[in-house]
Amino acid sequence: MTPKTQEPSVEKVTSEEYKYGFVTDIEADSAPPGLNEDIIRFISHKKKEPQFLLEWRLKAYRQWLKMKTPEWAYVQYPPIDYQDIIYYSAPKAGPKSLDEVDPEILKTFEKLGVPMEERAMLAGVAVDAVFDSVSVGTTFKKKLGEMGVIFCSFSEAVHEHPELIEQYLGSVVPYNDNFYAALNSAVFTDGSFCYIPKGVRCPMELSTYFRINAAKTGQFERTLLIADEDAYVSYLEGCTAPMRDENQLHAAVVELVALKGAEIKYSTVQNWYPGDKDGKGGIYNFVTKRGACRGDSSKISWTQVETGSAITWKYPSCILQGDNSVGEFYSVAVVNNMQQADTGTKMIHLGKNTKSTIVSKGISAGKGQNTYRGLVRIQPAAENAHNYTQCDSLLMGDKCGAHTVPYIEVKNNTAKVGHEASTSKIGEDQIFYCQQRGLSKEDAVNLIVNGFCKEVFRKLPMEFAVEAQKLLSVSLEGSVG
Amino acid sequence: MLIIKGLKARVEDKQILNGIDLTINPGEVHAIMGPNGSGKSTLAHVLSGRPGYEITGGEVTLDGKDLLSLSPEDRARAGVFLAFQYPVEIPGVNNTYFLKAALNAIRKSKGEEELDAIDFLELVKAKLKPLKMDELMLQRAVNEGFSGGEKKKNEILQMAVLEPKLGILDETDSGLDIDALKVVADGVNALRGKNRSFLVVTHYQRLLDYIVPDQVHVLAGGKIIKTGGKELALELEEKGYGWLTGEKVKA
Ligand SMILES: Nc1ncnc2c1ncn2[C@@H]1O[C@H](COP(=O)(O)OP(=O)(O)O)[C@@H](O)[C@H]1O
Numbered sequence A: 001m002t003p004k005t006q007e008p009s010v011e012k013v014t015s016e017e018y019k020y021g022f023v024t025d026i027e028a029d030s031a032p033p034g035l036n037e038d039i040i041r042f043i044s045h046k047k048k049e050p051q052f053l054l055e056w057r058l059k060a061y062r063q064w065l066k067m068k069t070p071e072w073a074y075v076q077y078p079p080i081d082y083q084d085i086i087y088y089s090a091p092k093a094g095p096k097s098l099d100e101v102d103p104e105i106l107k108t109f110e111k112l113g114v115p116m117e118e119r120a121m122l123a124g125v126a127v128d129a130v131f132d133s134v135s136v137g138t139t140f141k142k143k144l145g146e147m148g149v150i151f152c153s154f155s156e157a158v159h160e161h162p163e164l165i166e167q168y169l170g171s172v173v174p175y176n177d178n179f180y181a182a183l184n185s186a187v188f189t190d191g192s193f194c195y196i197p198k199g200v201r202c203p204m205e206l207s208t209y210f211r212i213n214a215a216k217t218g219q220f221e222r223t224l225l226i227a228d229e230d231a232y233v234s235y236l237e238g239c240t241a242p243m244r245d246e247n248q249l250h251a252a253v254v255e256l257v258a259l260k261g262a263e264i265k266y267s268t269v270q271n272w273y274p275g276d277k278d279g280k281g282g283i284y285n286f287v288t289k290r291g292a293c294r295g296d297s298s299k300i301s302w303t304q305v306e307t308g309s310a311i312t313w314k315y316p317s318c319i320l321q322g323d324n325s326v327g328e329f330y331s332v333a334v335v336n337n338m339q340q341a342d343t344g345t346k347m348i349h350l351g352k353n354t355k356s357t358i359v360s361k362g363i364s365a366g367k368g369q370n371t372y373r374g375l376v377r378i379q380p381a382a383e384n385a386h387n388y389t390q391c392d393s394l395l396m397g398d399k400c401g402a403h404t405v406p407y408i409e410v411k412n413n414t415a416k417v418g419h420e421a422s423t424s425k426i427g428e429d430q431i432f433y434c435q436q437r438g439l440s441k442e443d444a445v446n447l448i449v450n451g452f453c454k455e456v457f458r459k460l461p462m463e464f465a466v467e468a469q470k471l472l473s474v475s476l477e478g479s480v481g
Numbered sequence B: 001m002l003i004i005k006g007l008k009a010r011v012e013d014k015q016i017l018n019g020i021d022l023t024i025n026p027g028e029v030h031a032i033m034g035p036n037g038s039g040k041s042t043l044a045h046v047l048s049g050r051p052g053y054e055i056t057g058g059e060v061t062l063d064g065k066d067l068l069s070l071s072p073e074d075r076a077r078a079g080v081f082l083a084f085q086y087p088v089e090i091p092g093v094n095n096t097y098f099l100k101a102a103l104n105a106i107r108k109s110k111g112e113e114e115l116d117a118i119d120f121l122e123l124v125k126a127k128l129k130p131l132k133m134d135e136l137m138l139q140r141a142v143n144e145g146f147s148g149g150e151k152k153k154n155e156i157l158q159m160a161v162l163e164p165k166l167g168i169l170d171e172t173d174s175g176l177d178i179d180a181l182k183v184v185a186d187g188v189n190a191l192r193g194k195n196r197s198f199l200v201v202t203h204y205q206r207l208l209d210y211i212v213p214d215q216v217h218v219l220a221g222g223k224i225i226k227t228g229g230k231e232l233a234l235e236l237e238e239k240g241y242g243w244l245t246g247e248k249v250k251a
């Protein structure tokens, strides 16, 4: 992991890139495994990026070299060999039709009620082979375009709107924020970009279109979403369909910026492959998500349903800079079998009258370990700040674990901070009560679990909520006797 | 309708039921009385299939169907309803939603069409009225934060909606004031009919003034030690259980 060469200054590196040429063949479709400055130049070159972005990547890389894997999270996994990862490869052709897709995956689609048209796309079948994605995409795009909404891939934004990228990239999650964020900053290949102009309420959930793109998301994904003054957007990320990926490590970064009076609702359903019963083969999901309520009276609301991945390490956070700004975090995290989740949020109160709400529902089954880790920080200038935190854990069986680690730092005594936590076991008596009324054991468990998660599901857009409920029952299948 | 023969059951190595024989004909109401800890709730639980009990002997049939081999939900679908002594709270689950899911599960098992939300709401509202329950109860989570009386009424509401063949009431009168007791008893009486039977478990005679039983059984030491008509309940009220069990136990 140590650099092979001395670190030259950024300007020097970038101006010298052509002189030195690439160790890597720039015509190749893929980079060889491993990470060094040449690889980063290769990625940047492949993507025809402007100079500032290459410089930024290299700064991140050099910082990353000096950083250590965070070890405070309550998760365990063998060390990752970062030199064994391929950081760039051209998209591969997926299966040609649904007939070639793993029947297990198709079965799950069925259970989840994923619409027919979407199944092929989600399974990675080349989209144009199935339905006219271009027309779907362009219809959305046209409508959004008329309102001045920019919604495109990150790479596209780099070319079409470099000034916005330069202004906002890394402004919420700096390149040196943490180990995985730095790695992502150095090597990200694509992701999504969204800009909602002043005063525009985005007329649709940015979902269906996104789901079409979702199948192609890379290992190091980067999302940047900006809501200009008084704008509103509801953004849905991920999908309930099980996502398999040959890359075990996923380190995404999501940055949200809400200017004065703007509101961003960001909903996630994460269902990456969790591994088999023994925990083999699951995805490591190490994500940095953060939103800045930069303007007065702005609002950012995170809602997440996390059921997948072998390991989840994720703390969608809000920096409440503007006066009267509001941050929310609603989370359901499920672990089953050998899954481990260490997830929560940070609410950083900087402005006056800022308010934050945290509702976390952790469900542990099998041998799963579920940790809520949350920070509420009230800074000295944050007069009259409010926080309410509620953390509930539900245990299914006696081999799983639930842990709650709240950090509360109050530096202004006008603050009001409230914390409630509970841990309960899914009751035999609750299950029997339901059965005595005619419900099957499985339906009983679903009912009880969905009741437990209700406050969070209520925050999800309608159709997403329905899918999330089904997803929960699929994830917990067979977890009670 | 319900035939219990030589039923024996134990919990965690403790023998509780020691051979119960009981036959309830269609339309009949039988009361089970007995001192605390005599096994009344155990009998109700064993009949409805609550896990944790080991059947060590005997058999139970409902309309000829072997009840003990069925799962709890299949017993419910076959028409066994237990009004719990301690109704269970299910946070976050809407009372209406729960009851609709239950009714539809039962209907489905019988090959009947499931009710949609609108038809169901109409049905449940009609059943709500005689129980003097507020419609707002429907919007609350199942039994969550209900008062003792509300919980018991909610049990009767569920029974009224699910229309079982056999209603087992376990201490439905406990924790009720006299007005609520009358309402609950009226609710039960309204459900009496020639094809529906009841097993009313109670500790006090009071309830039986309002739900008048055809037969009264005294359970002690896991056995039915005396059976009589409704006047037996009055006798027990007066004398306690001691004269039957040979101990000095007061009702
Ligand atoms: N789960 C259990 N474990 C151990 N003993 C139990 C359990 N359930 C009931 N018992 C015992 O069985 C006996 C009968 O209990 P129960 O049927 O609840 O009586 P009743 O309803 O007549 O008051 C009591 O002595 C009680 O302590």
Ligand SMILES: [Mg+2]
Binding pocket: B040, B041, B042, B085, B170, B171
């Ligand atoms: Mg009892």
